[in-house]
Amino acid sequence: MIRYPHQLPALLFMLLALLMPATPAQATVDPALLYHSDQLRPVNSSLNVAVGQLAPDFALPSLANGTVRLSQFRHKRNVVISFVPAAFTPVCSGQWPGYQIARDLFEAHDAVLLGITTDNLPSLFAWTHQMAPDGLWFPVLSDFWPHGAVAGAFGVLRPEGVSERAVIIIDKQGIIRHITVSDINVRPDLGDIIRALEALP
Amino acid sequence: MHQLPPTPKPLCAILSALCLLLLTTLPALAEPVAAGQPFPEISLAGDLTQEQKTYLGLSGDGPWQLKDVTAQHILIEVFSMYCPHCQAEAPSINTVFEKLAASAHGNTLKMLGIGAGNSRFEVQFFKKKYGVSMPLFEDADLDLHTALGQPGTPHYFLLTRKGDTLMTVHSATGRMESPEAFLDDLVMDAGLKP
Known part of the structure; x- marks a missing residue:
C-alpha cells in the first residue's frame, strides 16, 4: 500500500524495470515499439474466395512505386499475397524479415510477393524501414482506404x-x-508457401 | 485518528495502468535458464548430415537427447531464421565454429543451434543461406524455446557436464562483439586453457 506520495516515483521506476525484460530481442524493429495484445481469436472472418476461382483484382498504393494492381502480373508472374494483421506487432514484425532473405526462393518459382496490411503508408514506411534500412525487396501495399477493402x-x-x-x-x-488462413497468433511456415509454389500447374 | 496524505489522482491512474500492464505481461516474463541452473533435458530433432552426427556423437535419424551429445561442454545458440540479428550473426557464428573445431578444444566443447519457431524447411533454408556447418535443430512448435525459458534471439547457453547433469554456466541474449572475443570468453567460461 502506498502511504506517502513521495514513494511513488521509486515504485513507478521499479514497475518499469520489471516490465523491461518482457521485451524479447527478436527483430530489428525496436522491441520497445511493439504493441503486445492479448491472445486473439485465431481466425475471425469467412473467406469470400476459393481455390480455383479468379482472384478479385485490386489496386493498392505501394511504399515503393505508386500503385500496384494485381492484374499487372497476369500472364507474367505468379503472385504470393502475404496478408499480415498490423505493423509494430510481435508476430508480424518477425514474419517479413524472414521473407526478406528468401527472395531467391520466390523468384525461383517465378513468383512476386506482395505484402499487405490495413495500416497506412506512413506507418508501413516506419515499420518496414526498421526491418531493413533500405526497405523490403517486395512491394508493401496499404489496404488502409477504403479501409480493408481488399482484405474484405x-x-x-x-x-x-x-x-x-x-x-x-x-x-x-x-x-x-x-x-x-493461419492462426493470427502464429507465424506460418515458409516451407508451406514454397511447397505450394512448387505444386503450381 | 492519524490521516494519511491522499495519493495524487494522476499518479494513482499511472500506477494502476502500470500494474495492469504488468499483470497482462506476466506470461512474457519467463526467464531463460540462468547460469548456475541445471539445463533441462531436451530432445533434439533435425536433418543432420553424417558429418554433423559424427561431430556430436549421434547416430540414427533422431530424435536425440541433448545429454547424448559426446562433449564435456556444449554451446547452444537459440536462433530464428526470421530474426535479423541472427541473420547478421550467422557469419560470426560460422567463424566461431570453424575456429573452435580447429582448436585444441574442438572435441571438448561442441556447438549446436536450435531454431526457435522454425520448421525443418526453415532451418535448412537458414543453413543453406548462410552456409552454416554447425548442426542445427528445429523447434517448429516452440516446445524447446518454452522449456528454455523463452529466450530472445540470438541467445547463447554454455553447458558443462557434471555427472549425469548438464549445468548452465553461461546464459545471455544478444549478439557477440566479435568471433574472437566470443571464443575467448567461451573458453574461459568453460574453464578450459586459453
Whole structure:
C-alpha cells in the first residue's frame, strides 16, 4: 500500500524495470515499439474466395512505386499475397524479415510477393524501414482506404479492422491456387508457401 | 485518528495502468535458464548430415537427447531464421565454429543451434543461406524455446557436464562483439586453457 506520495516515483521506476525484460530481442524493429495484445481469436472472418476461382483484382498504393494492381502480373508472374494483421506487432514484425532473405526462393518459382496490411503508408514506411534500412525487396501495399477493402474482398478482414494472417497464391492466369488462413497468433511456415509454389500447374 | 496524505489522482491512474500492464505481461516474463541452473533435458530433432552426427556423437535419424551429445561442454545458440540479428550473426557464428573445431578444444566443447519457431524447411533454408556447418535443430512448435525459458534471439547457453547433469554456466541474449572475443570468453567460461 502506498502511504506517502513521495514513494511513488521509486515504485513507478521499479514497475518499469520489471516490465523491461518482457521485451524479447527478436527483430530489428525496436522491441520497445511493439504493441503486445492479448491472445486473439485465431481466425475471425469467412473467406469470400476459393481455390480455383479468379482472384478479385485490386489496386493498392505501394511504399515503393505508386500503385500496384494485381492484374499487372497476369500472364507474367505468379503472385504470393502475404496478408499480415498490423505493423509494430510481435508476430508480424518477425514474419517479413524472414521473407526478406528468401527472395531467391520466390523468384525461383517465378513468383512476386506482395505484402499487405490495413495500416497506412506512413506507418508501413516506419515499420518496414526498421526491418531493413533500405526497405523490403517486395512491394508493401496499404489496404488502409477504403479501409480493408481488399482484405474484405478476399474475406480475410477481421471485425476489428485488421486482416487475418493469410497467404494466397495466384497463378499467372489469375486463378487462386492456394489459400492458408493461419492462426493470427502464429507465424506460418515458409516451407508451406514454397511447397505450394512448387505444386503450381 | 492519524490521516494519511491522499495519493495524487494522476499518479494513482499511472500506477494502476502500470500494474495492469504488468499483470497482462506476466506470461512474457519467463526467464531463460540462468547460469548456475541445471539445463533441462531436451530432445533434439533435425536433418543432420553424417558429418554433423559424427561431430556430436549421434547416430540414427533422431530424435536425440541433448545429454547424448559426446562433449564435456556444449554451446547452444537459440536462433530464428526470421530474426535479423541472427541473420547478421550467422557469419560470426560460422567463424566461431570453424575456429573452435580447429582448436585444441574442438572435441571438448561442441556447438549446436536450435531454431526457435522454425520448421525443418526453415532451418535448412537458414543453413543453406548462410552456409552454416554447425548442426542445427528445429523447434517448429516452440516446445524447446518454452522449456528454455523463452529466450530472445540470438541467445547463447554454455553447458558443462557434471555427472549425469548438464549445468548452465553461461546464459545471455544478444549478439557477440566479435568471433574472437566470443571464443575467448567461451573458453574461459568453460574453464578450459586459453
